[in-house]
Amino acid sequence: MAGWWRRNPYFVWYMVREVTAVAVAVYTLVLLAGVVCLASGEAAWNGWLSAMRSPVSIAIHAALLVGMVSHAWSWFDIMPKTMPLLFVGGRPVAASAITRAGLAAAVVAAAALFALAWALRP
Amino acid sequence: MLETFKADVAIVGAGGAGLRAAIAAAEIDPGLTVALVSKVYPMRSHTVAAEGGSAGVVQAHDSLQQHFDDTVTGGDWLCEQDVVDYFVSQCTPEMVRLEHWGCPWSRKEDGHVNVRAFGGMKIERTWFAADKTGFHILHTLFQTSIRYPSIRRFDEHFVVDLVVDEGRCRGVVALDIATGRFVLIEAGAVVIATGGAGRVFRENTNGGIVTGDGMALAYRHGVPLRDMEFMQYHPTCMPGTGLLFTEACRGEGGILTNREGYRYLQDYGLGPADPWPRKKAMELGPRDRLSQAFWHEDRKGRTVQTPHGSAVNLDLRHLGEKKLRERLPLICELAQEFLGIDPADAPIPVRPAVHYTMGGILVDGRTASPLPGLYAAGECSSVGIHGANRLGSNSLAELSVFGRVAGEEAARCARTTPRVDTATLTRQAENAVARVRELVVRSDGRERLSTVRKEMAQSMENGCGIYRTGPEMQATCDKLAELRERYRGVKLDDTSTAWNTEWLNAVELGYQLEVAQAIAHSALAREESRGAHQRIDGFAQRDDVRFLKHTLARYGGAQAPGIGYGDVKITRSPPGTRAYGAAGEHAEAAAGAAK
Amino acid sequence: MTTLRLRPSNAPVLWLLFGAGGMLAALFGPMLVFVTGLAVPLGWTLPGDLLSYPRALAFAQHWAGKAFLAAVIVLFAWHAAHRIFHSLHDLGLPTGASSKLACYGGAALVSLVAVVALGALGF
Amino acid sequence: MSESGSKAARVIEIEVLRYRPGTDAEPVWQSFRVPFLDDTSVLEGLQAIKDDLDGSLSFRWSCRMAICGSCGMMIDGVPRLACHTFLREFFPGKVRVAPLDHMPIERDLVVSAEDFVHKLEGITPYLVPREARTVEQGEYLQTPRQLEQFRQFAGCINCMLCYAACPQYGLDPEFIGPGLMALIHRYNADSRDGARAERMELINAEQGVWSCTAVGYCSVVCPKHVDPANAVNQNKVNGALDWVKRRAGLKGGGT
């Protein structure tokens, strides 16, 4: 079985999907660091903020953004597989419709989050 | 060299009939050990391919009498009428039982089981599970059989002989295909449920495993094969492969047209074409009549040509995309994959191919053969309900009804049969093993297996096709005699023992040649036309004086089979005219008035 | 009839955490990364002082903000840990007790630290 | 092979992975050249080899119409039914045929189905009626809508293609696997069945749904559109809820 996932493009995509977990993990640590800094006082927090502004951090976050978007996309792509058959008006709902609904929900959530940030701006 | 397994009941074949028998035996007496032997895993058995449905009277305006009449008329009065009576009375309970075991029958909105129309049936009484009825019945039976701990399966075990001692069947000898080892399965009673023999013909709807093994096993031990000349041609098959487009296509409203787009069946006593649909008329006439009509159209040059021979059009377009996908999904898939045709857009080219073996191992109404301890059920048997032509959807019902009977009878027999000395049985089994082994180790042959097989299949098609003549049948009989001789010189490429499928094919070919002989000689001797046996050499009429009889073919060793006859049990339906379409309606009206 | 010898599993709880984290990350992950990692640091589309100390503190001290941060960190951690652990298995890398400890133990540690830190921030 | 195969103008190369126990130390490729038509399947190609070139080539087949589930094999690296795959697809290239992945080879293209059948027997693969009913009482009622909840999962032909497709089964053969998880779900989703609680233990075991990482390739190769990935993954939800209920002291297996 060694290297099995390289044998078939389908499996390569699967691995790409799984690797998005690394993006999630890294971002979790970034946030955790932020929270710990915040709890340690203003100086620590400002340290965290300036670290976030470093070019390295910007590059990392650009990559994380790609990872997160892939995660979101693949998450909703497989969502139909995790759900029982849905019927609307007596007709089964197509898998692609479920995926589209999921992606739409993600767009709405993202917009809401952005709106919140916008509303909280000084 | 030879293992022994002691069972009470041994069942050869795990298709619909074999599984039903095993369950019945296990239910009637859980203390009995049931050995269920099959050369393929049960769910691969050819019952899996049945598409259309299974008969059972359910509607208020239907009756057992009408199912009886359709069956006996359809069989051209060569049915055992007392057995048909029992059969029609048991179909519905068996279908309900399958439902209780989980069979996903198609339903009406109110939750009750739905039924559809079928060829030769006057009223809708065909239970169906989309167009995968056999598949669902087989898987339901197989999965249900797992409940019963007393059923011991021998999967992928190939039966090479019966053991018979002092005039009683005592068990079977089987080859474990994976290892090449043999096992003697001793039993108080043996049920054969090995299915049909359609693959002795070239173009057929049958799976590769449908090689008449069980028929040959019984036949070699002196049990007559009954009514073997009646081979059913199914009118709507794929040219070349012979794959089936179920009769349900026509049951749902599909029509047959020739190259001019004309519904030619009205020219052959099945009309008038309108109004449509009407039961037992036009496309819903019986299979033999439809296949014969094709033959005539072909002679008249009114068929369409395909790379695999001539064909007519099965037109489903007017049913519409939605109904096609819902009711005939498998058909849509077959047409799409094999022919690149979407039945919603274009008609499907079809031609007749061999489909069903009406005859088989002679058994009485309780599935007992003349050899004590030996029972048979399903397509391999001739219990007497199909006569000269089987009606579609009667055989899935048959294997449920008579599979159960066989299981119960065999269990009863096994309980009351004292066991005999194993040594004699072992000796017999060892002889059988040696005979089969000889095929692989033989070094002097030069004949190629596939050549003999192809010549047999072609010769059967030439001589025992839709229409038959004396000289052509004689030629086939001669050819088969020659092929049996040449068979003794077959040399295999493969001399190993594990998974040697060439070896299995060779044993099967031996079975097939003998069954083919029984078919051809039975056909030659029947000098009349009835049901699926149609002659155009001066015997075009039914002859009830000479031939209201069952043909009995008896094994003649290296020689041709001996042909004899047996009586037909007529209880209340004397032979009448077998008319369909408007003529049939008139005949029925007249009969109704006379009553 | 056969009886399969079954090993009961504690996977359901891990899977529930994985699933919840995955859903949260799919819904909010991209925008969180964008806001905290790109928009604010670059002062692009959002003001650069959006996350000044007092504002950040206020957010983390509000019960809703606190709950949101806790949920994101904890669930993201379990999501990532679960997937990474399975990827080790997929790649044929060791999946013994130490790998398990590294993945799930890591997630537990992250959760603990996050909860303690957020708790220390008070309301 | 249909007789009119003689009309074939084209010839294709079929490479077959051979393994004859006792003869071959390990599987070896062997090449054959076979004439074909537009509607000639890979299975017919193999039959032509067996008939005319080498009678010792072993493979399983029967129905020729994608319903008996016998003829699954790796065709150019993808698990497919040989009777349902056409040579025209590969021409003018060659086609490589090998036994199904993840199962022990018994001989040539024949793999052992023992693991699958053994598991099948262990999953309560039959209807355990919710309420008893005699034949005289007639059928259980079930609306088309209720039938629709499990119909697709009842369509599994046990061809094992999904087992050859699933890397998690390849990595850990104890996994009950996609096809049989679909069968478990087929009965659980049947309105007539009452053994859901019993089958929940299968679903929730290590060998059950938790071995699956939702690769999804099983559903891609399934020739009958059973969508086993759906059966497995929607049961993660069911399994987890059941697990929570049981921990909470409620009776599991409900709904």
Ligand SMILES: Cc1cc2nc3c(=O)[nH]c(=O)nc-3n(C[C@H](O)[C@H](O)[C@H](O)COP(=O)(O)OP(=O)(O)OC[C@H]3O[C@@H](n4cnc5c(N)ncnc54)[C@H](O)[C@@H]3O)c2cc1C
């Ligand atoms: C394409 C098709 C469609 C059909 N549609 C319908 C329909 O719609 N309605 C209907 O009523 N009928 C239909 N029929 C007919 C019906 O399906 C068959 O008559 C019936 O399924 C036969 O069942 P069986 O149990 O007798 O045999 P099978 O299902 O053929 O089983 C035979 C068993 O015997 C075993 N066996 C054979 N030889 C040996 C041996 N030497 N050693 C060990 N085991 C052996 C096999 O492994 C197998 O398990 C159809 C038939 C075909 C071919």
Ligand code: SF4
């Ligand atoms: S789920 Fe599909 S691929 Fe798997 S065994 Fe069943 S039919 Fe074959």
Ligand code: F3S
């Ligand atoms: S491929 Fe395998 S991992 Fe799951 S979704 Fe299918 S069973």
Ligand code: FES
């Ligand atoms: S031969 Fe039956 S599935 Fe291919």
